[in-house]
Amino acid sequence: MIKADVKLDAKGLACPMPIVKAKKAMQGLEDGQVLEVVATDKGSKADLAAWAKTVGHQYIGTTEEGDVLYHYIRKCNPETSAAAEKTFEQTATNEEAIAAGATILDVREAAEYAFGHIPGAKSIPMGELADRMGELNHDEVIYVICRTGTRSDMAAKQLAEAGFTKVYNVLPGMTGYEGELQKEVE
Amino acid sequence: MTNKVAIIAANGGLFDAYKVFNIATAAAASEKEVEIFFTFEGLNLIHKQGMHALEMPAGKEHFAEGFKNAQVPAIPQLVEMAQELGVKFVACQMTMDVMGLTKEDFVDGIEVGGAVTFLEYAKDAAPTLTF
Numbered sequence: 001m002i003k004a005d006v007k008l009d010a011k012g013l014a015c016p017m018p019i020v021k022a023k024k025a026m027q028g029l030e031d032g033q034v035l036e037v038v039a040t041d042k043g044s045k046a047d048l049a050a051w052a053k054t055v056g057h058q059y060i061g062t063t064e065e066g067d068v069l070y071h072y073i074r075k076c077n078p079e080t081s082a083a084a085e086k087t088f089e090q091t092a093t094n095e096e097a098i099a100a101g102a103t104i105l106d107v108r109e110a111a112e113y114a115f116g117h118i119p120g121a122k123s124i125p126m127g128e129l130a131d132r133m134g135e136l137n138h139d140e141v142i143y144v145i146c147r148t149g150t151r152s153d154m155a156a157k158q159l160a161e162a163g164f165t166k167v168y169n170v171l172p173g174m175t176g177y178e179g180e181l182q183k184e185v186e
Numbered sequence: 187m188t189n190k191v192a193i194i195a196a197n198g199g200l201f202d203a204y205k206v207f208n209i210a211t212a213a214a215a216s217e218k219e220v221e222i223f224f225t226f227e228g229l230n231l232i233h234k235q236g237m238h239a240l241e242m243p244a245g246k247e248h249f250a251e252g253f254k255n256a257q258v259p260a261i262p263q264l265v266e267m268a269q270e271l272g273v274k275f276v277a278c279q280m281t282m283d284v285m286g287l288t289k290e291d292f293v294d295g296i297e298v299g300g301a302v303t304f305l306e307y308a309k310d311a312a313p314t315l316t317f
Contacts, residue, residue: 015212016211016215019215020271023215023216023271047212051216055216
């Protein structure tokens with residue numbers, strides 16, 4: 001099971017209902033949260049991806065179980081995400097982070113991680129970092145990565161404030177990663 | 187990029203209704219501004235009684251089962267949903283005069299206008315679709 005913040009049951013519904021329902025459901029999510037849409041309409045796979053692109057949300061991926069499709073979409077706000085400044089000073093490129101062989105901490109949502117991450121990367125979603133810092137060692141070198149460098153910037157700052165010193169924000173992040181992906185889904 | 191979709195509904199069969207309202211609701215759900223201009227037989231699609239009894243094209247009646255199996259919403263439901271999503275309905279004044287119809291014959295919340303009303307809206311819309 002892939003973790004999502006809100007689930008929408010659109011099983012049995014034909015086009016355009018999964019889209020209409022998704023739009024309504026999305027209004028109840030906070031920016032950055034993940035919506036799971038469960039549908040049986042085969043066209044919903046292409047439609048939801050296109051819809052997300054049109055309205056500016058992030059289409060994460062789809063899994064299939066028999067005739068049922070599970071779609072994952074992360075709510076984005078194009079205005080705030082484009083404006084976000086990255087201010088954490090210690091940065092590294094994707095290549096440097098991978099070559100270092102140190103801990104790569106992926107702070108994207110669990111669903112994003114499930115659909116493809118750098119092999120060996122550890123997953124702690126941004127929202128869980130404060131509670132799960134104990135899983136990290138203060139002395140270790142940590143390369144923090146997300147999709148575009150915004151969430152990892154915030155996470156790196158959080159870690160630095162908590163006393164982690166060898167922390168690097170990885171830029172550009174997963175959007176610029178073309179290497180092998182490890183997946184938790186088929 | 188324009189955010190407006192303009193649709194002309196000029197035919198009044200059941201298939202026509204689905205083409206119009208599926209595209210309209212999908213566009214509205216994608217944050218587009220949508221306006222539909224209902225003219226000639228297209229007025230059936232928002233007629234209070236007419237929209238409940240739209241006909242299939244002759245010889246295609248056997249698709250009724252397919253609609254049922256696919257759980258496609260009924261047209262009045264799609265009409266309501268479209269309005270809920272903010273799709274604007276404009277009924278053609280000239281056709282209404284010809285057919286002896288008034289605003290009260292149609293679902294609530296529609297506007298009445300002429301060709302120029304639609305053209306003004308559609309001048310910077312992309313796409314403009316005709317069904």
